[in-house]
Amino acid sequence: MKVAVVCSGGLDSVSLAHVVAASGDLSRLISFDYGQRHSKEIDSAAACAKRLGVPHHVIDLRSVGASLTGSALTDDVDVPDGHYAEETMRITVVPNRNAIMLTIAYGIAAANGDDHVATAVHGGDHFIYPDCRPAFTEAFDAMQKAALDGYADVTLYTPFVRRSKADIVTEGAKVNTPFAETWSCYKGGEIHCGRCGTCVERREAFHLAGVEDPTPYEDPDFWIKAVEERGQG
Template identity: 80%
Template sequence: MKTLVICSGGLDSVSLAHIVSAEHQLTRLVSFDYGQRHRKELDYAASAAVRLGVPHHLIDMRTIGAALTGSALTDDIDVPDGHYAEDTMRITVVPNRNAIMLAIGFGIAAANGDDAVATAVHGGDHFIYPDCRPEFTTAFDAMQRQALDGYADVQLYTPFVTRSKADIVADGAKHGTPFAETWSCYKGGAVHCGRCGTCVERREAFHLAGVEDPTSYADPDYWTTAIEAKEAS
């Protein structure tokens, strides 16, 4: 199956790229600059494309992102600390982001004769992001089949949509994903902050998967405090 992977440069999507490269026919990586707080993760996506020997398409969505206001990922709003599954993390939602990116990905796939568009949405995203849930991915796949009817046959591939980030770490490790060559932190400092939702989730996933975490964190122990706070709430 000739598969395009939507790749942000984060742990999930880079792992997916390595898995698809091993199990299917990886054709290209597609990334998006939507005016996010920092571009560090995009460099990791570019490196993954080089490592896997496929083209890297970087789509400039900055003018669109500028209109999707109200998120800590695009506006001058502090990124909250804590576990991903807390209500405070809703401030990191960029409205309709995945739907927009996937629509572009399907267009690129159709234009290039690819069979599938793969995205690394997973079960841990469901609480915060509506366009990461199984209901969305099923509906989006059906919509795209209608949009491309008679022109191309492209399916949406979401192997992690009902699985955890720990599962992604375990599968990524089996397929040789260089986790140190991925970026998750929303704050974009010299190293991962260790305190934002994605850092806490990342650290927790390695722990649950029983895989050594090669990531450098500014606050490597905060994740346990964040999990305790979530469980107590």
């Protein structure tokens, strides 16, 4: 079995790459430059591919991303602080991002004889991101089977789509994922800010998984307040 992993370079996708590699099935990593605020994640993905000894495809989607306006991840819009469960985090949605990226990933997988495209979407993403929900992943897989009918048999692999980010940390730790070499922060500073939605979610996931978080944060304790406020909301 050959599995191509869509890898942003963040905690989730790098952990998934290591989990797949541990089973001996990893064929390649696929990353996308869609004009996001910084390249730290792609650098992390490149390091992961090198570490695992597989090809790394970096697809230039900057011209596409330039048209997907209105997101704090691509435009000159402040990245909000706080937990993902807050309505303000909708500003981090890049419209149709996963559908666009997965379509290309399927094409690459089919061209190279891969059996699966794997993506690390998880249950914690469902509130904000519609293209991370089971309804989307199942429909997308069915659509791609029709698109490749008679040419290739590629299946979408989403082992965490109904699981939590803490589960990803747990599974990643089992295969010795170097968490310190992953990048999650939306702001792209020297170190993780500790305040944006993905930093808060990352810090909370390590706590819930009972795994030591090796990540340095500018504001290492902000997540506690953010989680408390979410619980009161």
